[in-house]
Amino acid sequence: MKKIIVIAFICISTLAQAQLTSKEEVTTELVAKREAQKKEITNNYLVLKNNLISSDSLSVVKNAGVLQNSLQNFKFKKLNLQQMNEAMKTRKEIIALTAEITATKNINKQRKIFETLSAKFWELTPKLKADETKLYLQVCPMTSATWLSDSKEIKNPYYPKNMLTCGEVKASL
Template identity: 30%
Template sequence: MRIKPYLWALAVGVALTACQQGARQQSSGDSALAAGALGAPFSDEYYDSLKTAMTAYYQLSGALIKGDTLGADVAAASLKTHLDSLPIARLGIDSSRAANLAVSTGNISAELAGLLIEKGGLDARRLSFQMVSDQLYDLLQTTGFKGHAIYRQHCPMAFNNRGAHWLSDTTEVVNPYFGDEMLHCGSVTDTLRFQ
């Protein structure tokens, strides 16, 4: 069956219009994100506590960058302590939402406990760090992080080319999965800016 030229032109025109409209919608969504449209609805007490936990997370990342297993253990223990003490019960949210947040922080804490107990070397610590990073990213998306920006970064070569993410407070890529071997391997894949 042969398509008549005027039908072909009509189909191409409709497709181009749809693509342009989709691009405009994407562009307006990008500008809203760039303007920092994500909210952080909880108390300063919660976000001050979360800031302390994130500082420990960044210390853990820094220790892995240096290949410092002792430093990684100290930072992981600090991160676990701070996550365990997040004031979730005082957030003023319904009990099911509070329970979900408690489960989320509990899962991260359990992964950190496993990292501290097993002591399987630098590679095992980096694998646990990957899981902590993914779970912490989900937590931050749920609660926000008032007044902060989080950059989710990705190394496609980590763990035999399976790839892995981590979080940073800067756009500079400093890879905790390879350290000095490939210090700047990776890219920023997402930015969360909170009001």
């Protein structure tokens, strides 16, 4: 009998917590905070890309860590269980890639890791992009390497010295 009461109490507590959480989600303050987090993550990615364009490997290390922290603090909302699992898995992979970037000061290695990171980041972009932000998926036709940009103007982070303007817009969100 005690087990049934304990189980019932746990179920009621969980339901009450779920209702509290759903009520918290609709407040304008929490919505604004969430949008700010999305904008921060997107901006951190773009700063990292721009560091690669300028071939500043020390800033790449620093800003990869900043991106990593902002991703770790983000909580996904309004996803079903499968979508949540996929998003969490992809975020974990991106965090691991940012850790790899922070572990090297070799700009060419950083660019190679960033190539994989960009492909993974694009997968999460619909869930991470702030509402007012427009992002473009750009591709280098010679290497098929992709990156995201907030501008249609091509600035290739993989070959900035030789092929800075080599690329094209592949998609946008």
